[in-house]
Amino acid sequence: xxRINFSDFFTSAFSVDCMLFGYSQGQIKAxxxxxxxxxxxxxxxxxxxxxxxxxxxxxAANRILKDLTGLTDVGLHQAQSFGHPKRxxxxxxxxxxxxxxxxxxxxxxxxxxxxxxxxxxPIHDIPVLAFDHNLIxxxxxxxxxxxxxxxxxxxxxxxxxxxxxxFQQLYEYxxxxxxxxxxxxxxxxxxxxxxxxxxxxxxxxxxxxLFSFSHTEYINKQGLKDYQFKM
Amino acid sequence: xxRINFSDFFTSAFSVDCMLFGYSQGQIKAxxxxxxxxxxxxxxxxxxxxxxxxxxxxxAANRILKDLTGLTDVGLHQAQSFGHPKRxxxxxxxxxxxxxxxxxxxxxxxxxxxxxxxxxxPIHDIPVLAFDHNLIxxxxxxxxxxxxxxxxxxxxxxxxxxxxxxFQQLYEYxxxxxxxxxxxxxxxxxxxxxxxxxxxxxxxxxxxxLFSFSHTEYINKQGLKDYQFKM
DNA sequence: TAAATAATTGTCGAAAATACAATAATTAAT
DNA sequence: ATTAATTATTGTATTTTCGACAATTATTTA
Numbered sequence: 046x047x048r049i050n051f052s053d054f055f056t057s058a059f060s061v062d063c064m065l066f067g068y069s070q071g072q073i074k075a076x077x078x079x080x081x082x083x084x085x086x087x088x089x090x091x092x093x094x095x096x097x098x099x100x101x102x103x104x105a106a107n108r109i110l111k112d113l114t115g116l117t118d119v120g121l122h123q124a125q126s127f128g129h130p131k132r133x134x135x136x137x138x139x140x141x142x143x144x145x146x147x148x149x150x151x152x153x154x155x156x157x158x159x160x161x162x163x164x165x166x167p168i169h170d171i172p173v174l175a176f177d178h179n180l181i182x183x184x185x186x187x188x189x190x191x192x193x194x195x196x197x198x199x200x201x202x203x204x205x206x207x208x209x210x211x212f213q214q215l216y217e218y219x220x221x222x223x224x225x226x227x228x229x230x231x232x233x234x235x236x237x238x239x240x241x242x243x244x245x246x247x248x249x250x251x252x253x254x255l256f257s258f259s260h261t262e263y264i265n266k267q268g269l270k271d272y273q274f275k276m
Numbered sequence: 277x278x279r280i281n282f283s284d285f286f287t288s289a290f291s292v293d294c295m296l297f298g299y300s301q302g303q304i305k306a307x308x309x310x311x312x313x314x315x316x317x318x319x320x321x322x323x324x325x326x327x328x329x330x331x332x333x334x335x336a337a338n339r340i341l342k343d344l345t346g347l348t349d350v351g352l353h354q355a356q357s358f359g360h361p362k363r364x365x366x367x368x369x370x371x372x373x374x375x376x377x378x379x380x381x382x383x384x385x386x387x388x389x390x391x392x393x394x395x396x397x398p399i400h401d402i403p404v405l406a407f408d409h410n411l412i413x414x415x416x417x418x419x420x421x422x423x424x425x426x427x428x429x430x431x432x433x434x435x436x437x438x439x440x441x442x443f444q445q446l447y448e449y450x451x452x453x454x455x456x457x458x459x460x461x462x463x464x465x466x467x468x469x470x471x472x473x474x475x476x477x478x479x480x481x482x483x484x485x486l487f488s489f490s491h492t493e494y495i496n497k498q499g500l501k502d503y504q505f506k507m
Numbered sequence: 508t509a510a511a512t513a514a515t516t517g518t519c520g521a522a523a524a525t526a527c528a529a530t531a532a533t534t535a536a537t
Numbered sequence: 538a539t540t541a542a543t544t545a546t547t548g549t550a551t552t553t554t555c556g557a558c559a560a561t562t563a564t565t566t567a
Contacts, residue, residue, distance in 0.1 A: 054326045058285040059359070059370055095285045098368055102359035126357045126372045128290065128333035136286055137329055139370070141357045195422070210514075227516075228556060250512040251563040273506075441545075458547075459525060481543040482533040 057137040061105040062093035062178070064124075064142065064185050065113070067149035068202035071214050072167040074149070075182065076113065077174070078160035084134050085175030091182060092160065093140065106143040112157045119145045120201060122192065124185040132177045142181050144189060146201035169221070193219055194275050197236070200258040208245060208253035209233075216276045224276055232276065237262045288368040292336040293324035293409070295355070295373065295416050296344070298380035299433035302445050303398040305380070306413065307344070308405070309391035315365050316406030322413060323391065324371065337374040343388045350376045351432060353423065355416040363408045373412050375420060377432035400452070421450055425506050428467070431489040439476060439484035440464075447507045455507055463507065468493045 065076035077089045092113055096105040106121050121143050128139040154163050166172070168186050173179065193199055199215050213229045238256040245252035296307040308320045323344055327336040337352050352374050359370040385394050397403070399417050404410065424430055430446050444460045469487040476483035 049328070053329065054289040055287050055367055056329060057288050057290055059288060059290070096359070097280070098284065098287060099361045101361060102357060102370070123356055125354055126333060128327070128372070130330045130332060139290055139333070139372075141359070141370075191426070208514090225556070225558085226514080227558085230515080231554080231556095248513085249565055251514050251565080253514055275504075439545085456526075457545080458527085461546080462524080479544085480534050482531075482545050484545055 057139060058095055059102075060093050060095045060138050060140040061102060061109060062091045062140050062142045062181055063106050063109040063113075063121075064091055064144040064182065065110070065147055065154075066144060066168070066189060066202060067147050067165060068199075068215055069149045069165070071218060072169075073202070073215065073218055074165040074167050075171065075186075076154055077164050077166050077171075078113075078156065079162040079164075080175055081156075081161040087161075088175035089164075089166075089172055090175040091142075091178045095138070102141050103143075106141075106145075110145055113163070114147065114152050114154050116147065116152055119147060120198070121145045122188075122198075124188050125181075127177060127181055129177065140181070142185050144185050146198055148202065148204060150204065169218075190219055195273070197258065197260070197263055197274065199274070200260075203258075206241060206243065206255040206257050208255060210253060212256075216274075220276065229276065237266045288370060290327040290333070291324050291364075291369050291371040292327055292333060292340060293322045293371050293373045293412055294337050294340040294344075294352075295322055295375040295413065296341070296378055296385075297375060297399070297420060297433060298378050298396060299430075299446055300380045300396070302449060303400075304433070304446065304449055305396040305398050306402065306417075307385055308395050308397050308402075309344075309387065310393040310395075311406055312387075312392040318392075319406035320395075320397075320403055321406040322373070322409045326369070333372050334374075337372075337376075341376055344394070345378065345383050345385050347378065347383055350378060351429070352376050353419075353429075355419050356412075358408060358412055360408065371412070373416050375416050377429055379433065379435060381435065400449075424450055426504070428489065428491075428494055428505065430505070431491075434489075437472060437474065437486040437488050439486060441484060443487075447505075451507065460507065468497045 067074050067076070076092065078092050080086055080088050080090050092109055094105065094109050096102060100108075102123070103121060107117065110119060110121070111117055122145065124142040124144055126139060126141045130137060132138065132140075149165060156163050171179065171182055174182065193216070199212070203211060203215065209230060210226070212233070213224055213226065217223055236258070238258055239262070241255045241257065243255045245255065298305050298307070307323065309323050311317055311319050311321050323340055325336065325340050327333060331339075333354070334352060338348065341350060341352070342348055353376065355373040355375055357370060357372045361368060363369065363371075380396060387394050402410065402413055405413065424447070430443070434442060434446065440461060441457070443464070444455055444457065448454055467489070469489055470493070472486045472488065474486045476486065
């Protein structure tokens with residue numbers, strides 16, 4: 046085995062890639078940016094940046110999120126790290142991937158210094174991406190799907206007030222399978238949803254009732270047992 | 277916002293911390309090492325090491341695992357990364373934590389260059405550790421518990437041939453709750469366990485039948501549906 | 508007013524979960 | 538050899554959930 050000096054280890058950089066997922070028109074979408082610099086100029090990519098030497102990983106992820114969306118206080122989930130020595134052409138860069146779930150309509154995502162153009166792309170139609178970003182994206186989408194089964198994070202993507210059908214369609218899209226309406230409603234009976242008097246507007250059929258989800262209610266009612274969102 | 281040169285980003289190091297979990301005497305245990313060097317000399321810690329500049333993360337985790345146990349071909353699970361700027365007193369070191377499940381009896385864990393002494397410690401009794409290792413350990417144990425619900429990884433810790441009671445007790449210890457024997461056996465009916473003719477030896481009561489788990493059988497019988505290990 | 512559309516609720520048999528009881532096999536003590 | 542002790546293993550009965558499907562309701566548009 047070879048030996049190198051202690052200081053020779055301190056020659057790497059790390060980056061944070063921050064995937065944003067949202068839900069619109071019945072599809073879960075990821076925010077991609079078109080790179081405006083080398084390497085991989087003009088490729089679609091996951092938004093990300095190098096982490097400053099005195100910055101925590103979560104901090105960097107929040108910074109990127111804010112640059113893109115103006116949003117703060119969004120729940121960030123760390124996904125995985127990727128460290129193949131050759132994954133970045135300009136040096137050793139290990140990346141830590143994060144994801145956050147947002148309401149697409151709540152803000153205007155804007156291109157930033159490193160990006161030309163941005164786009165919300167359905168997670169089932171991701172194009173070829175820069176670097177190893179297809180691997181990162183696929184891995185993170187899998188993790189998202191796992192978490193959707195176990196934690197009430199879907200509500201971070203749904204509008205503040207949503208119909209039960211919208212709720213159901215989110216799961217149908219995520220797992221690419223259709224679900225029985227009546228049975229879906231039975232399965233979610235234990236989730237404390239707040240029913241509003243208000244109804245859907247502007248639809249050309251019987252309007253659905255609107256519901257919302259309260260995280261604090263959820264914590265209170267849950268007790269020690271954890272909910273299931275296995276659909 | 278401040279600006280620094282591109283090259284100033286390449287001043288960090290990476291480490292991999294590799295948690296080993298095993299099961300013996302009814303307890304899930306983690307392998308800890310007593311550090312034999314500064315910083316945190318003489319503290320208990322999670323085994324880990326810096327990653328070489330041209331080494332992949334998984335490769336480094338496998339190397340550490342082999343140094344400690346001589347084992348190769350053990351399934352490694354990446355857990356999380358920790359990157360607080362001050363987490364290491366000697367420089368910026370971001371660490372990626374992994375865990376692996378092993379059969380404690382299958383090998384003799386040996387101290388290595390960086391360790392004096394090693395010890396298998398029940399995961400419910402972890403002492404104060406070096407660096408931010410208590411945070412890493414706690415986070416990783418949570419992840420382990422989650423995965424035990426969803427993937428058939430418990431069998432990597434159980435002996436090659438095990439009794440159903442041992443199997444059950446693993447879950448009882450993990451989630452710190454007792455389970456009904458009869459109902460446990462019904463819940464695991466769908467798992468393709470191979471029953472042996474052989475029975476327990478040297479016990480002072482009715483000996484239990486021995487079972488084993490075949491990963492390939494599991495994959496075959498499973499089809500597309502994923503098993504549940506929610507106990 | 509009727510047709511169309513989607514929301515909402517109900518039914519019923521099958522399957523799974525839960526609580527608890529009964530039986531079987533083995534060792535150790537008498 | 539008999540019995541108590543201990544743990545393995547199987548069974549039963551009740552309740553709850555699942556899954557497929559049918560029926561009903563509210564609203565818009567033709």
